[in-house]
Amino acid sequence: MLLLQEVKIARKDSKTQDAVRAAINASTSSKSSEPTYEAHFTLPNDPHNAKGPRGSGKVYGVCSILRSDLHSKFNINVRTVNWDSEGRISVVELSTPEAKVAVFNIYAVNGTDNPYRDPKTGVQKGTRHDRKLTVHKLLAEECKTLEEAGWQILLGGDMNVAPDARDGYPKLRTFPMQHTLNRSDFHSELLQGKDNSKQGFGGIDIWRQHHGDERRYTYYSRGREWGTSCDRVDYFIAGRKLWDANMVTESGILDSEAERGPSDHVPIWVDIAFPPSSAET
Template identity: 40%
Template sequence: MEPLALTSIVQSRLWKSTEKIWPNSIALSAKSALDMTSSPLVSPPPLKRRRVSLPERPCVAISSDISDPGEHGVSSRGSCPPHALRVFSWNVNGIDPFLPDNTPKITTFLSSPPQTEKPTTHQSIRASLLDWSWPHIVCLQEVKIAPTDIKTQAAFKRQVNTSLAVENDGDHDGESPQDHHYDVHFSLPRDKYNATGFGGKVHGVCTLVRQDLPGVKIGTVKWDLEGRVIICEMTTDQLAVINVYAVNGTMYDYRDPESGKVIGTRHDRKRSFHTHLCNEVKAYEAKGWNVVIIGDINISRSSKDSFPQLRLGEAHVRNRADFERKFITELRMVDTFRFLKRDERKYTYRPTNKPWGEGGDRVDMALVTKGLSSRLEDADMLDTEKDRGPSDHVPLYISLSAQSGDTPTWRRTGKDN
């Protein structure tokens, strides 16, 4: 067959393919483009969508002991009364599954590519925000981004605020012009001795703050170099929300962050982490503030919080007792889930190496200072296999009402929820 005849056949097949899947006006433009080229491998031009760049709330130091992160580097589940402040938390076990796949896929209109990839079953982070009815603050743990990886940080920020219609090629009508956008803040590991595995892609926390939430300041603490703590201060309400990925106690060495000298084990570091965190809470309470600690605490408080059984090794028992004494007995903080749900059994850690339901631990928690217990509207977790998504943890949340007689600042912006 002559080359020109082959080209005509290929163009004809391409044109017939476009007629089936494109609107007439677009298909006509595509046909014109095909007619203008002699290449047999020309594919239709992609649709262009406009991305909107959103202003971001700057990070600032929020106390003498807190440093700026910039220095280093619709189902209404979880819904609540409209005047409640809603805070979600999720250990995502790595941010990569929530980023768009930028790898070009090889395909033609003449044959279908082989189906070698497993279909994804999780939602995008934007879809989760919509599903959760746009919470005011979202605390993520174990994002696993290297502090030097500016590209991934920027990609996630875009993903958080990318319209679902754009993300799904115009195939999602759940959003409206009144839906919310978020500022995205990271605290990533910068400890050159204790957080170096996987090229620095370990630990890391991220806090999303709705852009209509006023009077917010964001910062990290000087005593954490592993990317485990980020604080969101709501200055007009004198409320601090501390996003925490607490140390997991092990017998591995813990080294002095300055000298690199071994000064104990990760169990020792876990208990000193408790002490530092308690001191932060005490400092806020001393100036009349309320505090929420939310995130992966890496402690199961009792046998009600573990299945099939609680970890009873000597070091774990000691860590548990240390947590109870410092946070529950001395600070009199309230475990919000136990406060409202009493003896109900639910678990936030759900291992992926077992069938769903064959194991779990409630190691993620929301603790509030005693002044907030009367304002607690709801506290729960989305304990389902679907909600676990690509992680090995499920999300949890709390809802707080305004103080009696007050109009909450999160409702003074003209938007609902």
């Protein structure tokens, strides 16, 4: 499974969506046994907050790419959430008789002072900072509801939050002050919480749990020399039930200029093992 964020494809642009589907199945090999893939897009449907350049709608958006043969091992459902219309969240639900895992593909809100408007009326409802905090809460509630229904949770993508001082170079972003408040709220709602609060989701930062105090980064500004300005804002978060079931095996960051390619982010990865009698992804 491959999770892409900020694909910048308009909802009505079926030509580009079809081009992506063709590209992921293009092969230079004559072997007919090679796997095929399917692309599931979640794209903006918000005329007030996701206009894109000149109203094109080419902004935000996520794409979840799945190997087609996963259907032979799992019951699969791909959906979005009813509280986001900016194309920021895709949920891939995979289930077997032994386990149910919901994988969230996330392109989180970037907090700014720009206005956030009601998606239906266009009336301003605070700033993008306010919307970011609201999304933290809604996402945590979505995860807790799923866990109560027997699902194990994995969040992955661009969270637009560097969790702590180890995750920013040369230093963590703390100005303006709202960024510090956003970070604290993220911890309270989605991570284990600095105050050990049980109100939030209580997720686990997988890479940090696996790699201790190691300093590695996922965002590298293209306007700076490589390695001089970077942050770890892309990561996977495991729900406590998924973590305690020992289903998370390995994780990593592919941090090189070559892996960054034309983007300003590098790839990250995680291995999740389903119970022995089932499958492994």
